[in-house]
Amino acid sequence: MASKAQRMPTGLRILTSGFVLLWFILAAFPFFWTLWGSFKVELDFFSIADWTNALTGERTQATYGRPVTGAGYFGAWVQEEFWRNVINTFLVCFFVVCTSLTIGTLGGYALSRSSYRYTFWLLITALIFRAMPPITLVAGYLLPFFEWNVWGILPTTVIVLVAINQPFTLWMLHSFFQNIPKELDESAKVDGCTQFQAFRHVIVPVMWPGVITTGLFSFLLAYNDFAVTAMLLSESNRTMVPAIAAFLGTTYTEGNVMFAVAAVVSATAPLFVLVMFFQRQIVSGLTAGAVKG
Amino acid sequence: MKHRTFFWFFLPTGLAMLLFIAFPIVSVVIQSVFAPHEAVLKTVENCTPLVGCTTETTIDQEATREIREAQPLGRFVGLDIYLDRGHLAITELAQAWESSDNWGDFWSGLFNLPLYRALAFTLTFTFIVTPLLIVFGLMIALAVNSLNRHLKGLMIFFSLLPMIVTPLIGSLILFWMVDSRGVIGSALVALAGDPNFSLKASTGLTWVMLIVYGVWHAAPFAFVVFYAGLQTLPKDQIEAAQIDGATRWQQIKYVVVPHLMPLVTFVALIQLMDNFRVFEPVVGFNAAAHATSLSWIIFNDLGGETRQLSAASATSVLTIIGVAILLSPVLVRTWRDFKGK
Numbered sequence: 001m002a003s004k005a006q007r008m009p010t011g012l013r014i015l016t017s018g019f020v021l022l023w024f025i026l027a028a029f030p031f032f033w034t035l036w037g038s039f040k041v042e043l044d045f046f047s048i049a050d051w052t053n054a055l056t057g058e059r060t061q062a063t064y065g066r067p068v069t070g071a072g073y074f075g076a077w078v079q080e081e082f083w084r085n086v087i088n089t090f091l092v093c094f095f096v097v098c099t100s101l102t103i104g105t106l107g108g109y110a111l112s113r114s115s116y117r118y119t120f121w122l123l124i125t126a127l128i129f130r131a132m133p134p135i136t137l138v139a140g141y142l143l144p145f146f147e148w149n150v151w152g153i154l155p156t157t158v159i160v161l162v163a164i165n166q167p168f169t170l171w172m173l174h175s176f177f178q179n180i181p182k183e184l185d186e187s188a189k190v191d192g193c194t195q196f197q198a199f200r201h202v203i204v205p206v207m208w209p210g211v212i213t214t215g216l217f218s219f220l221l222a223y224n225d226f227a228v229t230a231m232l233l234s235e236s237n238r239t240m241v242p243a244i245a246a247f248l249g250t251t252y253t254e255g256n257v258m259f260a261v262a263a264v265v266s267a268t269a270p271l272f273v274l275v276m277f278f279q280r281q282i283v284s285g286l287t288a289g290a291v292k293g
Numbered sequence: 294m295k296h297r298t299f300f301w302f303f304l305p306t307g308l309a310m311l312l313f314i315a316f317p318i319v320s321v322v323i324q325s326v327f328a329p330h331e332a333v334l335k336t337v338e339n340c341t342p343l344v345g346c347t348t349e350t351t352i353d354q355e356a357t358r359e360i361r362e363a364q365p366l367g368r369f370v371g372l373d374i375y376l377d378r379g380h381l382a383i384t385e386l387a388q389a390w391e392s393s394d395n396w397g398d399f400w401s402g403l404f405n406l407p408l409y410r411a412l413a414f415t416l417t418f419t420f421i422v423t424p425l426l427i428v429f430g431l432m433i434a435l436a437v438n439s440l441n442r443h444l445k446g447l448m449i450f451f452s453l454l455p456m457i458v459t460p461l462i463g464s465l466i467l468f469w470m471v472d473s474r475g476v477i478g479s480a481l482v483a484l485a486g487d488p489n490f491s492l493k494a495s496t497g498l499t500w501v502m503l504i505v506y507g508v509w510h511a512a513p514f515a516f517v518v519f520y521a522g523l524q525t526l527p528k529d530q531i532e533a534a535q536i537d538g539a540t541r542w543q544q545i546k547y548v549v550v551p552h553l554m555p556l557v558t559f560v561a562l563i564q565l566m567d568n569f570r571v572f573e574p575v576v577g578f579n580a581a582a583h584a585t586s587l588s589w590i591i592f593n594d595l596g597g598e599t600r601q602l603s604a605a606s607a608t609s610v611l612t613i614i615g616v617a618i619l620l621s622p623v624l625v626r627t628w629r630d631f632k633g634k
Contacts, residue, residue, distance in 0.1 A: 008439065046469070103305035137313075
């Protein structure tokens with residue numbers, strides 16, 4: 001494929017390969033290291049004597065009789081009841097993605113099909129909302145939520161996350177719907193459909209690639225959020241990320257750091273799987289906004 | 294689309310944003326000019342025969358609760374909260390200005406004030422991380438683009454991980470590695486030749502650590518965007534440059550980079566917004582003693598037993614103003630484009 005003139009001189013080739021290898025190590029090594037270390041005892045993972053202990057698991061061998069142990073996972077999942085947080089996270093993510101996509105699709109479709117001036121202003125407002133750190137809004141939520149007695153429960157957090165998600169969802173779906181030819185739904189309207197019927201029967205069947213991509217990012221936002229979930233959920237309703245943050249406070253004093261390490265690995269695993277299956281969609285989603293300018 | 298149809302389609306998402314983004318902003322602004330009620334004091338005179346009368350001042354619990362329930366917002370204080378020591382600290386600023394002979398003194402006085410300390414870190418972080426990640430992302434994109442097809446897919450997969458992973462979790466993973474007993478930490482101790490060497494002990498090194506994390510976390514985004522841009526680079530332009538005798542470096546400088554320029558603007562804009570809200574790394578790296586950010590101050594005020602809503606609101610408003618200033622060039626440009634149409 002590459003012409004002769006394109007071919008790199010050897011020196012440059014080695015330099016490039018070296019750089020790629022360096023980045024590969026930077027990007028991947030921390031994850032593998034932590035995954036490996038999560039099956040060790042604390043004295044191996046944080047080894048003062050010799051760093052190779054973290055690889056061979058000398059202290060783990062001494063404590064448990066074999067070089068790997070699931071003690072951290074047992075401590076986190078059973079003793080600290082991390083499974084509750086996992087269930088909460090998936091409940092929150094599921095409802096955030098569903099709600100956010102439903103209302104975002106309708107809104108994004110409307111924005112892409114209306115040619116009036118206010119659509120521009122709505123999109124700009126959404127951009128401004130997207131730029132604001134979610135934590136700045138939290139102070140505004142607390143007082144009314146306490147007054148109405150809805151603080152600390154999952155549905156409140158779901159609604160707040162859906163709203164925070166909307167600006168991004170709207171932008172993404174708006175640009176996606178603009179790529180679907182207008183003639184498609186206009187011809188349906190000529191045949192006597194209302195706008196909603198045209199949307200339902202003509203657009204919905206062809207919109208799934210864009211919706212799935214947008215849904216992935218909604219999921220990531222809900223899954224990764226710390227500021228909102230930490231402030232709006234009571235202790236018993238915590239999702240994974242605030243639970244891990246809470247672990248830190250208690251485990252450092254009690255010497256249970258490995259619980260936190262195991263919990264961190266547990267929370268990373270679903271993301272790993274997600275990237276494995278949806279790499280193409282994530283890449284296309286990241287570039288969708290960019291390539292259009 | 295008719296106005297009426299548009300309205301019904303847009304209503305659910307519009308309502309969500311109005312109720313949970315627009316209203317909270319208004320409510321944050323209002324809260325920032327109200328302070329919590331002070332406790333109501335009452336003076337009781339205890340008279341006992343022979344001893345005489347003593348007066349005692351106690352908190353009138355009932356009256357305090359009553360007034361707090363009647364006006365949950367608190368009492369109106371105007372801009373007082375903005376000007377107090379925890380925020381803009383006008384008085385302290387003026388004092389520091391008068392008492393210090395040179396800039397050094399003034400700066401160190403300034404860094405003792407929480408808001409300015411956080412602002413200094415937030416701005417440093419934003420304006421160092423953003424250019425670095427663009428350069429780094431471009432380098433990765435160029436290098437990966439020269440690999441063969443199978444390796445490319447693998448590299449993209451692993452490159453996505455630092456970006457996709459939850460920021461708090463990502464920073465914890467790195468934090469454990471740079472711990473003085475962790476693998477990178479002990480390597481650094483060996484390199485420094487000082488057994489007490491710790492990244493967490495000094496302000497400068499903590500900042501470097503957070504900035505390295507910031508680049509690690511965000512470079513994949515720049516990489517993916519630039520990599521996609523490289524796929525649309527017209528071959529004939531590169532060939533034309535080669536025929537004209539351009540070296541490899543000149544090809545990158547005069548053909549590739551100008552082609553990617555719109556994407557650089559896009560990445561810079563997104564990353565300025567995201568880096569300005571830096572927060573999770575401060576928690577994950579346990580770095581609050583050396584580096585605080587605006588978002589961290591808000592979080593810290595809101596958390597714990599005493600939820601200082603007024604203080605947090607005032608910082609929130611100041612943060613929103615900061616975001617608006619960062620965003621204003623973009624908005625002005627969009628407005629011009631729109632006018633031009």
